[in-house]
Amino acid sequence: MQARDILSLTPAGLYCPLADVHIDPLRPVPRALITHGHSDHARAGHGAVLATAETLAIMAARYGEGFCGTAQAVRYGEAVTLGPVRVTFLPAGHVLGSAQILIEAGGLRIVVSGDYKRASDPTCAPFEPVRCDVFITEATFGLPVFRHPDAAGEIDKLLHSLTLFPERAHLLGAYPLGKAQRLVALLRQRGYDRPVYLHGAMERLMQLYGELGIALGDLRKVEPGGRESLGGAVVLCPPGALQDLWARRFPDPVAAFASGWMRVRARARQRGVELPLVVSDHAGWDELCATIRETGAGEVWVTHGEEEALVHWCTREGLAARPLNMLGYGDDEAEAEAVAEEAVAEPSA
Amino acid sequence: MNDFAELLDRLAFEPRRNAKLRLMEDFFRTTPDPERGYALAALTGGLSFRNAKPGLVRALIAERTDPVLFALSYDYVGDLSETVALMWPAPSQAGTGHNASPPRLADVVEGLSMTAKTELPGLLARWLDALDETGRWALLKLITGALRIGVSARLAKTAVAGLGGVDPNAVEELWHGLTPPYEPLFAWLEGRAERPEGLVVAPFRPPMLSHPLDEEEFSRLDPAEFCAEWKWDGIRIEAVRELTLEGRRIVRLYSRTGEDITGSFPDLCEALIAEDAFVGALDGELLVLRGGRVESFNVLQQRLNRKAITPRLMQEFPAHIRAYDLLGEGEEDLRPLPFAERRRRLEALVARLAGGRVDLSPLVPFASWEELVAARARPEEAGAGIDAEAVEGVMLKRRDSPYVPGRPKGLWYKWKHDPHLVDTVLMYAQRGHGKRSSYYSDYTFGLWRSGPEGEELVPVGKAYFGFTDEELKELDRFVRRETVNRFGPVREVVHTGERGLVLEVAFEGVQQSTRHKSGVAMRFPRISRIRWDKPPREADRLDYLAGLLPREGTMKTRAGKT
Structure with a gap:
């Protein structure tokens, strides 16, 4: 049996015919395994869904309790048998509940890593490298210019700016799931114990993280139509809100944005960001390369992102590699994510 | 270097003019000589290093990285300096055993000008090893000669002027007598020394610029208060001729930004030296004239x-000045005088000139706006005659306007021709550079013609602006979604009669070209509208462009502005 017999590419995404399940399907399917709660991976309307309890909770908060036919929670490391196939969810270190999925069949081990990172994150379990024959990886930051610096240093830039401009509110654009909570946790780790203010679209998931046991300290809502200038305060908002009417309620705010994209200056300028913070929930170039080596895989499939460079690197390392050119997770995944997140979250804002 | 690098980095992210000024002023106030002077030179484009070229940087990175990974990264980032700064590998810990301290800007400037060419790569590599990412980026920007941080030379001079609370034009007029690191300038601005007068012969006078005419404002203007001239499609030039104390005749030619371009026009310079009737400063348009006829911008280029x-x-390309203002004559500064008075003085001066390299830009007579509208529509019949193809509209100048440097409101207006429009089909796209980097923002578009196998599209031009940031994202998505082929960094997008994207392109004119497959080159093309609604088969045909070719414009052209 070959890897391609176990996992194939269909218009709905990766499909395992032996178990009749799709992984992170792009359209409604009868049976789905979901790696994590970001809306381009976790969509509503499937029949049966298998995912971690946290991912299921995130999906329920997003789409309502009836987001699928039946939901089954799985613990990290717990093997589930689906016919001739054994699947195991393992931590991916991307966001709370995120998982890699190990698929074992016909003597082959295939890991679908979903989105992942190797840097430490106080809000989720760290990535566990798994030995496998085929490693399926993303390549969102699959270029050697994407070397993410230490996140604590980036948080210090924000703290420094707060002391430089104590009269200006610091609007910190961040994706509402994962990044926002990680930033608050990092701020707390650096000793920042003042209240952190939230755009309306940030509240629900922030609250959910609290319910799932992630302590984030004093969080407050920005009152609708409030006159308070929140000078010297950190205000978390979705990236799109930085250029929004919403941002104009603050006199002369500092526009900050935490994302791996901020590594490239033009990207930050295109968004009108003054204070770019390079904090990423995706693996940077060095992490991608190191992870591929650690898995010991002889074959690498690259799902989306800058696949060309990573495939080239693998080939040079003597690994069989192929790009899957998967659309739908977006060439520009983070951007797609931001748009999708806002579309979902905005009604409550 | 670190402070300077940080300044550049912050300037690059700061969109607001006033905040940029504040950042620079703070830097100049708190940074010692000569570091701040070299920084000023860098910001005003006054540093160039003969032996340090982008090629040197490329060679250094090629030794350290995989060529394919570098090419892909460069294509993505769209900026050589930044790509190299990001990819530069950390120096091996086991290496030389000591951590070199990062260089000062003064070390860099001196090092680059004093070091032998063969030793430059080693020196540069040591600096790059010692600097952090921001420092590497700033150093490489400096070396490759393009800072592109949204700061003009004028803005940097304005910030320096702020140090002494003087008008930026006062700095501008001294500028050409000064050299980096500008210690006398800083000493004067900080009140420690006299104004460094007398250093400049034939100084630059910042030009007066016009506003585009806004139709609504137009209706409120009184034609009796204005003069009209043709707007020539050349480049703005200021010609200054002076006598030194020893009686030596000096001629300087300046671009509109104050760059000394005398060296590029020895013919013009020599002719002006001989014009003993002229001591002063002329403002006009640099044009190529052949057989008494003004050539198009393509020829000038x-x-x-x-x-x-x-x-x-x-x-082959004799340079001329078509004069439209006189800023000074002898010792007299004419700039405070009304335009009509300066014009009389200019006409009298041009009449005294002998060499034929300077002539007068004629006034366009009109009694009512209707007459001017007619003249603008048909310049060949309203006095421009055979030069009509080099006319790109009309200028309106208030008769009583003094010559005010900068872009004062309500005095001068430019009223350009309406552009041509053509519906084209998007054929290829490439990632952009600078502000547009990492998006597919350079578009090659084509028009229909009959080919051996039926209707076919032939590429006619390339455009990379004219759209909003929102539209750019949509175009980028379209390109990614509809790619049918890849040629290195170029993506071919679907372009059949039924499927594809129609782009309405605005342009200023066409010229025959041997370099384009289509045989025509468009002047200044830009996207004016995206026609998501229009099927490609309804786009325009190549015949339409060919019909716009000038009567005898058969020159070989070098496409596009460089």
Whole structure:
């Protein structure tokens, strides 16, 4: 049996015919395994869904309790048998509940890593490298210019700016799931114990993280139509809100944005960001390369992102590699994510 | 270097003019000589290093990275300095055993000008090892000669002027007598020394600029208060001729930004030296005239941006000045006088000139706006005659306007021709550079013609602006979604009669071209509208462009502005 017999590419995404399940399907399917709660991976309307309890909770908060036919929670490391196939969810270190999925069949081990990172994150379990024959990886930051610096240093830039401009509110654009909570946790780790203010679209998931046991300290809502200038305060908002009417309620705010994209200056300028913070929930170039080596895989499939460079690197390392050119997770995944997140979250804002 | 790098980095992210000024002023106030002076030179484009070229940087990175990974990264980032700064590998810990301290800007400037060419790569590599990412980026920007941080030379001079609370034009007028690191300038601005007068012969006077005419404002203007001139499609030039104390005749030619371009026009310079009737400063348009006829901008371009100014080049493309203002005569500053008065003085001066290299830009007579509208529509019949193809509209100048440097409101207006429009089909896309980097923002578009196998699209031009940031994202998505082929960094997008994207392109004119497959080159093309609604088969045909070719515009053209 070959890897391609176990996992194939269909218009709905990766499909395992032996178990009749799709992984992170792009359209409604009868049976789905979901790696994590970001809306381009976790969509509503499937029949049966298998995912971690946290991912299921995130999906329920997003789409309502009836987001699928039946939901089954799985613990990290717990093997589930689906016919001739054994699947195991393992931590991916991307966001709370995120998982890699190990698929074992016909003597082959295939890991679908979903989105992942190797840097430490106080809000989720760290990535566990798994030995496998085929490693399926993303390549969102699959270029050697994407070397993410230490996140604590980036948080210090924000703290420094707060002391430089104590009269200006610091609007910190961040994706509402994962990044926002990680930033608050990092701020707390650096000793920042003042209240952190939230755009309306940030509240629900922030609250959910609290319910799932992630302590984030004093969080407050920005009152609708409030006159308070929140000078010297950190205000978390979705990236799109930085250029929004919403941002104009603050006199002369500092526009900050935490994302791996901020590594490239033009990207930050295109968004009108003054204070770019390079904090990423995706693996940077060095992490991608190191992870591929650690898995010991002889074959690498690259799902989306800058696949060309990573495939080239693998080939040079003597690994069989192929790009899957998967659309739908977006060439520009983070951007797609931001748009999708806002579309979902905005009604409550 | 670190402070300077940080300044550049912050300037690059700061969109607001006033905040940029504050950042620079703070830097100049708190940074010692000569570091701040070299920084000023860098910000005003006054540093160039003969031996340090982008090629040197490319060679250094090629030794350290995989060529394919570098090419992909460069294509993505769209900026050589930044790509190298990001990819530069950390120096091996086991290496030389000591951590070199990062260089000062003064070390860099001196090092680059004093070091032998063969030793430059080693020196540069040591600096890059010692600097952090921001420092590497700033150093490489400096070396490759393009800071592109949204700061003009003028803005940097304005910030320096702020140090002494003086008008930026006062700095501008001294500028050409000063050299980096500008210690006398800083000493004067900080009140520690006298104004460094007398250093400049034939100084630059910042030009007066116009506003585009807004139709609504137009209706409120009184024609009796204005003069009209043709707006020539050349480049703005200021010609200054002075006598030194020893009686030596000096001529300087300046671009509109104050760059000294005398060296590029020895023919013009020599002719002006001989004009003993002229001591003062002329404002006008630099044009190529042949057989008494003004040539198009395309022809002028073959004279511009040439490194070697050969006799043949000068003979084939003789440079002229079409004068439209007189800023000074003898010792007298004419700029406070009303335009009508300056114009009389200019006419009298041009009449005294003998060499035929300077002539007068004629006034366009009109009694009512209707008459001016008619003249603008048909310049060949309203006095421009055979020069009509070099006219790109009309200028309106208030008769009583003094000559105010900068872009004052309500005095001068430019009223350009409406552009041509054509519906084209998007064929290829490439990632952009600078502000547009990492998006597919350079578009090659085509028009229909009959080919051997039926209707076919032939590429006619390339455009990379004219759209909003929102539209750019949509175009980028379209390109990614509809790619049918890849040629290195270029993506071919679907372009059949039924499927594809129609782009309405605005342009200023066309010229025959041997370099384009289509045989025509468009002047200044930009996207004016995205026609998501229009099927490609309804786009325009190549015949339409060919019909716009000038009567005898058969020159070989060098496409596009460089």
